[in-house]
Structures are given as C-alpha cells and as structure tokens.
Amino acid sequence: MxxxxxxxxxxxxxxxxxxxxxxxxxxxxxxxxxxxxxxxxxxxxxxxxxxxxxxxxxxxxxxxxxxxxxxxxxxxxxxxxxxxxxxxxxxxxxxxxxxxxxxxxxxxxxxxxxxxxxxxxxxxxxxxxxxxxxxxxxxxxxxxxxxxxxxxxxxxxxxxxxxxxxxxxxxxxxxxxxxxxxxxxxxxxxxxxxxxxxxxxxxxxxxxxxxxxxxxxxxxxxxxxxxxxxxxLSTAYIVERARAQTITKFQIMMAESPKTAKINALAQILSKGASGLLRIASWPIFGRYSYHRGYRSLGIAQGLLAGLRGESQARYTQVTGD
CATH class of the missing domain: 3.90.550.10 (Spore Coat Polysaccharide Biosynthesis Protein SpsA; Chain A)
Incomplete structure (x- = not known):
C-alpha cells in the first residue's frame, strides 16, 4: 500500500x-x-x-x-x-x-x-x-x-x-x-x-x-x-582545530587538483602565515576577533605544512562535551 x-x-x-x-x-x-x-x-x-x-x-x-x-x-x-x-x-x-x-x-x-x-x-x-x-x-x-x-x-x-x-x-x-x-x-x-x-x-x-x-x-x-x-573555548583549540580541518581540506585538494594542490598549498602557507602574524600584532587596533582570526590563520598554515609532509589527523578520537 x-x-x-x-x-x-x-x-x-x-x-x-x-x-x-x-x-x-x-x-x-x-x-x-x-x-x-x-x-x-x-x-x-x-x-x-x-x-x-x-x-x-x-x-x-x-x-x-x-x-x-x-x-x-x-x-x-x-x-x-x-x-x-x-x-x-x-x-x-x-x-x-x-x-x-x-x-x-x-x-x-x-x-x-x-x-x-x-x-x-x-x-x-x-x-x-x-x-x-x-x-x-x-x-x-x-x-x-x-x-x-x-x-x-x-x-x-x-x-x-x-x-x-x-x-x-x-x-x-x-x-x-x-x-x-x-x-x-x-x-x-x-x-x-x-x-x-x-x-x-x-x-x-x-x-x-x-x-x-x-x-x-x-x-x-x-x-x-x-x-x-x-x-x-581557547586560542589553542582554535589553532588545533584549524590545523586539523586544513589537513583534511588539503587531502581533498589533492584529490580534486593533484597537479596544482601542492603549489597552492605553499602559496597559502606564506600568505596565511604572514596575515596571521599581522592580525595578531594589530589586535589592539582591530580587536579580539582579529587576534583569534590571526591564530586561526596560523593553524591553517600549520595544517597545510602538515599535509605536505603527509601527516594525518585523528581529531575525533578525543571527545569534548558530556
């Protein structure tokens, strides 16, 4: 029926x-x-x-x-x-x-x-x-x-x-x-x-x-x-989460565009690293959002570098919350 x-x-x-x-x-x-x-x-x-x-x-x-x-x-x-x-x-x-x-x-x-x-x-x-x-x-x-x-x-x-x-x-x-x-x-x-x-x-x-x-x-x-x-709810977690997410995104990049993924990753490492440091340094002017966003950019740069090295991430083996 x-x-x-x-x-x-x-x-x-x-x-x-x-x-x-x-x-x-x-x-x-x-x-x-x-x-x-x-x-x-x-x-x-x-x-x-x-x-x-x-x-x-x-x-x-x-x-x-x-x-x-x-x-x-x-x-x-x-x-x-x-x-x-x-x-x-x-x-x-x-x-x-x-x-x-x-x-x-x-x-x-x-x-x-x-x-x-x-x-x-x-x-x-x-x-x-x-x-x-x-x-x-x-x-x-x-x-x-x-x-x-x-x-x-x-x-x-x-x-x-x-x-x-x-x-x-x-x-x-x-x-x-x-x-x-x-x-x-x-x-x-x-x-x-x-x-x-x-x-x-x-x-x-x-x-x-x-x-x-x-x-x-x-x-x-x-x-x-x-x-x-x-x-x-910490700066350290912002960095680690960005790093972990970026390792995964790099793996997706490699699957989608294997010829250009590594070159793009190198360029982003430089740009994210520089912009991250600049945002952190300028937080007294632009506020805490800029500060935390800067640390996220550094986490992205770390994740891309880890991806280029062939590292993986097991973020979901640790449970947060209750």
Missing amino acids: ERSLTRITVAAATRQRPRMLADLLQSLQGLDVPQGAELSFVFVENDVILSISGLVDDFHKRTGWPARAVHEPRQGISYARNAIIDAATEDGADWLAFIDDDEHVRHDWLRLLWAGAKDANAQLAGGPVVPVAPAMGCSENETEVLAYYERAAKVSNMRKEVAMTSGRRFDIGAGNWIADLSAINVGNLRFDPDFGLSGGEDTDFSRRAYKAGLTLAWVPQAIVTEEVARAR
Whole structure:
C-alpha cells in the first residue's frame, strides 16, 4: 500500500555525550511536523557498547514517534553517518535530516529546512549552526573565544547565502542538513571512512554530491544552536582545530587538483602565515576577533605544512562535551 505521507527521518550520531544527547532529544520533541510528512528518528552510537537505548526509548514514549538506537562500533564519524543512511533507507525514509548531538533545534527547524529544500528543487540543503555558551557558563576569556566563533559563523553563513544567490558552489556541513534519500542512494553517495577521524567528511560528501549532479540549497531561516564545550573555548583549540580541518581540506585538494594542490598549498602557507602574524600584532587596533582570526590563520598554515609532509589527523578520537 502506497503511503500518503512523506517520511522524514531525523538522525544524529553520538559518542560519550549522554547529557548533550538528552538535551537534543528534549528539543526534538517540540518539533513541528511539516504538513504532508511523518517523522521517524535514528540515533547511532559510535562507541564500543550501545548505551543510549534507554534515552531513545524514553523519547519514543514521550513523543509517540518511531525512534531507534543503532550501534556502530567502528570508530569514526563517517561510519556512524553511513549507518544512519543505511538505517533510514531500511526504514523507508524519503528524506533524511542530520543534526549533531551537541545541538538544539527550534520547533520550526525541520519545517523550514524541508520547505527550503523543496522550494529550491534541491536534493541537499543546509542551514546555519549558531554557537552558544556551554550549560555551565564560561570565563571572560572563554566568552571572547565564543564571540569569535559567533562572528565567524555569521560570516560563513553570509558567504553561503551569496554563493547560492550567485550560483556558485558552496559546502554544507552535516550538523544541519536534509537530503533526498533516493538521490543519495541512486548516486551511491556515502561518507568516506578515510575522513572518519579527521573530520571534513561532510565537506567531502557535499562536494561529491554537487559533482554527482545534486542541487544544493542554503536555508538561512532553518537555524540550530550548538553548545560549545568549554574545552573548545581557547586560542589553542582554535589553532588545533584549524590545523586539523586544513589537513583534511588539503587531502581533498589533492584529490580534486593533484597537479596544482601542492603549489597552492605553499602559496597559502606564506600568505596565511604572514596575515596571521599581522592580525595578531594589530589586535589592539582591530580587536579580539582579529587576534583569534590571526591564530586561526596560523593553524591553517600549520595544517597545510602538515599535509605536505603527509601527516594525518585523528581529531575525533578525543571527545569534548558530556
């Protein structure tokens, strides 16, 4: 019997963050059900044991929505996200929405995200992730780092809006996106396990989806918030995160343009290194945002140099948050 409603599966991968997952579930239970749709939920635990079944069962009892916990013991975010795709496919989902376990959604998030995808005739659509303070609060220095993250997120979101309007390619992060599952499966698109511990698997997926002919869309109204763990609210973390992300981006550059990637990397090492030092030195004039952005530039330069040396990054072996 043919279904009269479109099935949307909302999913998240999680690892050793039970409090954050519980907070996410609390926000999800207030979701508006989009007109013409029915909801189901999949939560994949990427750890040696499955411990989230109780949380997921309680969520199902509170909401009445189908929800299941899936175990993926192979460590790596790519394995977890691929397990989500497989589970949603088994459940007969038409659309698949990704959210991260350290995020909160507004009641209209899914409705706006799906509507934006359909309005743009897109098979993959994303929305903004807005950083917010950790539940336990933060110090003055940590608040300054959080302000940097907030401003950087606004700049990134604006660039995506401009890129979509002008018809240029842009990348969509899996912390807030929705995909036409049939298009994903027809294109045989999955997250690359080579990026499972380094991060950047969603950037790689987004670019391969674009190359496969999928239409991408940006939905600025479909906002989620991300609780930033205190361990991430430091200049040292800004540098390390930029370094790790850039190693992955260099690997993507090598795959896309092997003849020019190394030359471009050398040029960027010089430019990012110089601009980073200049921004740090001039922060009394331009403020703390310039200071933190300067350290990010140095992290990018370090990441490109590490990539040229053949180094890899295992950023996702360490869990931040609780």
